[in-house]
Amino acid sequence: MKKLLSICIPTYEMRGLGTEFLKNSFDILFKQTFKDFEIIISDHSKNNSIENLCNEYKNKLDIKYFRNTEKFGNLSFNINNAIKKAEGKLIKILFQDDFLYHEKSLEEIVNNFDLEKDNWLITSCIHSIDGQNFFKPFYPKYNKLIFLGKNTISSPSVLTIKNKRPLFFDENIIWLMDCDYYKRCYNEFGNPKILNKINVVNRIGKHQTTNYIVNKKIKLKELFYIIKKYAYNRIIQRTRIG
Numbered sequence: 001m002k003k004l005l006s007i008c009i010p011t012y013e014m015r016g017l018g019t020e021f022l023k024n025s026f027d028i029l030f031k032q033t034f035k036d037f038e039i040i041i042s043d044h045s046k047n048n049s050i051e052n053l054c055n056e057y058k059n060k061l062d063i064k065y066f067r068n069t070e071k072f073g074n075l076s077f078n079i080n081n082a083i084k085k086a087e088g089k090l091i092k093i094l095f096q097d098d099f100l101y102h103e104k105s106l107e108e109i110v111n112n113f114d115l116e117k118d119n120w121l122i123t124s125c126i127h128s129i130d131g132q133n134f135f136k137p138f139y140p141k142y143n144k145l146i147f148l149g150k151n152t153i154s155s156p157s158v159l160t161i162k163n164k165r166p167l168f169f170d171e172n173i174i175w176l177m178d179c180d181y182y183k184r185c186y187n188e189f190g191n192p193k194i195l196n197k198i199n200v201v202n203r204i205g206k207h208q209t210t211n212y213i214v215n216k217k218i219k220l221k222e223l224f225y226i227i228k229k230y231a232y233n234r235i236i237q238r239t240r241i242g
Contacts, residue, residue, distance in 0.1 A: 003062065005037040005110060006086030006163065010078035011096045012044040018096060019049045021203065024131055025099040026057050034106040037092075038062040042082035044072055076169035076177045079156070083166055089115060091163045097203040098157040101126060105199035109160055112195050119189035121160045122153050125200040139196055147183035147226055149176055149219075153192075156181065157200050176222045183230075 007029070011018060029039065039061055043050045054065040066085055071077040083091060090113060092106070100106065113121050127136045140153040153159075156178050161167070167188060170180050185192065 002087045002089075003036050003038040004088055005034070005090045005092055005106065006040055006088035007037055007092045007094050008040045008042070008079065008082035008086055009094050009096055010042050010044070010075060010082055011050045012073075012078070013047065013049065014096060018045065019053045021097040021099075022050065022053055025094065025096070026053075026061060028100050028103075029106075030057075030060050031103045032100065032106045033104050034110055037106060038064060038086075038088060040082045040085045041065045042068045042078050042085065044068050044078050046072070071171070074171055075174065076171040080168045080171065083168060086163055089163055090160055091166060092160045093156040094200075095155060095157045097205075098155065099131070099201050099203070101198050101201050108197055108199055109195065113160060113162075113193065115162065118193045119162050119164075120185045121193040121195060122158045123160070123195040123199040124197055125154050125158050125202050126198050128201050128203055129205055131201075131203060134201065137198055138202075140192075140194060142182065142186060142191055146179050146186075147176070147230060148223065149179055151179050151182075153178070153182050154200075155202050157202060161185070173222045173225060175219055176226055180226060180229075 011022060014021065041050065041054055041063060043065065051065055051067065054063045057063055064085065066081065068078055068081050079093065090110065092109065109121065109123055122140045124137065124139045126134045126138065128134050138154050140158060143150055143152050146152060167181065167184055169177050173180060
């Protein structure tokens, strides 16, 4: 029987921290009061560490593991691969280093998502470095300049979407991949459902992709790409209206 919720986790070695972070997330997922979920792992690792960990937890959690051998290092591609494998009516994105804040996190998210009316939901989050101490609670909102990097929503780990012709992340960008996705969700579905309760922890640190891959050159390149992308979209829309 298909589960109501698919939790999509894109994974890789994460500079040697991947299994540690994922194990922590699995332990919290196991304790959730809401149980009707599957976990979709799309793994960009070049070794078997993540796969071995998933095998250890298969008796405790409904884990579907997929080794992804294409486009190594492309996070958007890896997330998209997980989304394509998801069978639940709802898809919850959860990055490998992030985790749920408390045992009722999934329950609160699912109970506040109206399958008849809502297409995307974003929840509040908090931050941590060591996974034990928390700071900087973050309450999301949408803004019309979000596609330019003014991220007032946070990482995709706060996101839940309806699994009905779901949008996919733009595989041409790294730094602005979440901001671009939120912009397209808004264009397609309108404002998100906002859940102003903290249900996700965003882990920050040197392990993050943005800290060792993204530089000024990449940021400028992606800004030009985004500006061109949405300028083109506006031209197409005006042409259709005319």
